[in-house]
Amino acid sequence: SQQGEEDPQALSIQEGENATMNCSYKTSINNLQWYRQNSGRGLVHLILIRSNEREKHSGRLRVTLDTSKKSSSLLITASRAADTASYFCATEETSGSRLTFGEGTQLTVNP
Amino acid sequence: GAVVSQHPSWVICKSGTSVKIECRSLDFQATTMFWYRQFPKQSLMLMATSNEGSKATYEQGVEKDKFLINHASLTLSTLTVTSAHPEDSSFYICSASGSSRHEQYFGPGTRLTVT
Numbered sequence: 001s002q003q004g005e006e007d008p009q010a011l012s013i014q015e016g017e018n019a020t021m022n023c024s025y026k027t028s029i030n031n032l033q034w035y036r037q038n039s040g041r042g043l044v045h046l047i048l049i050r051s052n053e054r055e056k057h058s059g060r061l062r063v064t065l066d067t068s069k070k071s072s073s074l075l076i077t078a079s080r081a082a083d084t085a086s087y088f089c090a091t092e093e094t095s096g097s098r099l100t101f102g103e104g105t106q107l108t109v110n111p
Numbered sequence: 112g113a114v115v116s117q118h119p120s121w122v123i124c125k126s127g128t129s130v131k132i133e134c135r136s137l138d139f140q141a142t143t144m145f146w147y148r149q150f151p152k153q154s155l156m157l158m159a160t161s162n163e164g165s166k167a168t169y170e171q172g173v174e175k176d177k178f179l180i181n182h183a184s185l186t187l188s189t190l191t192v193t194s195a196h197p198e199d200s201s202f203y204i205c206s207a208s209g210s211s212r213h214e215q216y217f218g219p220g221t222r223l224t225v226t
Contacts, residue, residue, distance in 0.1 A: 043204065045217070
């Protein structure tokens with residue numbers, strides 16, 4: 001069953017603005033990962049944050065993890081039209097290597 | 112980076128027929144492969160996990176006799192949808208992980224349409 005919940009479900013912003021997506025989960029995790037999916041395509045791995053990490057950066061991406069609140073956020077700075085996609089969080093539970101995906105956030109960046 | 116391919120990228124079949132989807136790791140040995148299903152505008156749902164040379168572990172609610180998974184080598188896993196029905200129409204995505212079990216590498220997906 002899916003344990004990840006993401007909000008917002010859909011987000012529409014203007015190019016140049018920042019986009020923030022949130023993810024909550026319920027169980028103990030080894031790590032949390034963020035993926036991007038363009039319409040009808042496969043997933044692209046963006047970033048992985050381990051359970052003992054609180055913040056991680058990769059280019060225009062910033063991910064935070066709060067294990068006490070069982071939540072994570074993905075911030076995309078200076079967004080571009082090409083960032084338009086669905087973004088999913090996925091948790092790897094301590095019980096094994098399987099990933100559980102959140103419901104996803106559909107991001108639209110308007111030029 | 113690690114590359115995973117799927118074949119075919121899309122397939123249309125008639126109700127009652129069987130369809131085989133291949134998932135290959137092109138430049139690494141995949142000790143574990145995962146099969147997901149994604150319905151339109153929904154998230155990925157894990158169907159099963161397969162380790163090379165052993166039987167797949169299916170998630171609750173997934174019929175193992177309908178979705179046959181074979182992981183015969185460290186670079187190839189296949190998913191066969193048997194006696195397909197229109198409700199099996201979906202986007203099927205595989206992923207593979209190697210020695211670094213924390214990261215899964217995803218294939219581009221296979222769009223199955225059952226008429």
